[in-house]
Amino acid sequence: MASSRDDFVIAIRSAFLKKSTKQKFSLLSLVFLSIFIIILSGINFSPINKIKNLINEIVYRSSFVVSIPENLIINSYLKIKAYSNFYNNYKANKIELENLKSEEISSKIIISENKELKNLIEDYTLSSDKILAKVIVDHKSPFLKTIIINKGSSQKIKIGTNIFDKKYLVGRVIEVNYKSSRILLLSDLNSSVPISITPGNVQAIVIGNGNNLGEIRYIKDNLIEEIKDKSIAYTSGAGSIFKSGIPVGTVSKTENKFLINFYSDFQQLKYVFVEIEKKGTENQVDIKNDNVNVKSISNTEMIKLDLLNDQIKILDETNQRFIKENQILKSKTNEQNDKIYDLQQKVDIQAEKTEQNIADEEELDFLKLNLLYSSKCQRSTFKTGYKVGTPEYRKCILRRGKKSND
């Protein structure tokens, strides 16, 4: 018994403390070092954070370089796949583009109106610059849904900065280094976004399910019925973490849950937009500088001008549409008139024929009666009558025919 315990202790000691020929550190010292680092990173010890940022910079770049061959193979496969669907996609995109063009004009007007109204209530306005950032590391880890981009604090990115793919929300910055940042995607289990769902204007929170979808939680039971399949979810702006009105995804109903299908495909992110915001109130602007005030006035004038220009554009478009419709209607009217003229001619011909027929019938009747009563109406040496061929003779024949019929 004692010898087996001794063996165990010897094996443990050997495993922990023995340094092999090439080992510089014992495993026990490395275990303590790991625990020490975990504790320091847990309490946000600033020198450790700085060292971490430095390591991050080096590792992210190295990771990007190491991932090049693998990414090349994946991208080639995706390109081939994309080419095979190229024509169908092109047709679908063309239709979508036409629809979006018309929608864009109306949304521009809404944005301008919104800005103007915000100015009226002296609310702060957010002027934002969007900068393009490249995704340098995206390992699609099943545990944590994060990506690394090549922009950092040098481009004024802060923790919490909103990240977009086109105009759709992708996530927010959770770690900033000098030249790189880590983005927590909406699909991560740790991500929660306050949203509004239309129609119904239902307020809720969407939490990532770790599997490229979101799950709606924290919603009142009496509001559940107001949420419909394919309803649109956009950020509500509650909590001031995300801006309001950013499209997030569409709702899909399952048996027990409401899921969000995000508009953006997080697996295909190559470039993203980083929104850097500058916040300021109208009052501050007035006090600081008159020139700025003039600028703001000119800005509102510009907005109004833009608004008017947009309206003119819309009117032009509708006018053109009406002109086209008029032309089509004119050509149709001409066609109809031609048809009417043709039919009129046909009617005239038919009328003439009918008249001719009536005349022929009358003549035929006269000739029949003439055979019967010519002797009675004709003038002769012993009898008074009418000369053959005169109207009186004709009248006499017809009168006699009538009498006989009666």
Add this chain to the structure above:
Amino acid sequence: MIRFEKRNFIYKFYTWLPITVLYISVLNEFDFNYLNIDYFSFNFPFILIFYFALKEYNKFDYLLVFIAGLINDTVVGLPMGLSSLSYILVCIFASYLRNITIRPHLIKDLFYFLFVISLINSINYSVLFLFFSYDLNILFYIINNLFTFLFYIPATIFLNYYHQAIND
């Protein structure tokens, strides 16, 4: 069997290959996630570290393994030191198994490996959940554990060829 002239550059590269592969795998997070198979993932560094720590391969420096752990934490976004601790624990358990084993057997190693990775993943999950308030799906960990366990045998067969070649 492949034979090398020692002091040759290719031989040197070949001897440092395990640690190079370890660094590539932590930098690249080599786990076929891009295949987008639901829940499919495995921890290749665990297999590599366990195998070479068990074989007491002299070019497999524990300090380098420790640094690989730090890099993995940075790439994945975990708190610094957590993967290092996991990797070093794998080394310790492998080292213990080596010390107590007289006649190594693949199946025994395999089930011991399952116990080790289960324990380490549990520690990881507990530390992240309790001390760092990370919200994690335990199902991912269980499936990752299972696939890592299943991949151990093919990986061992493949790595045995390498080990034999380097020892000859």
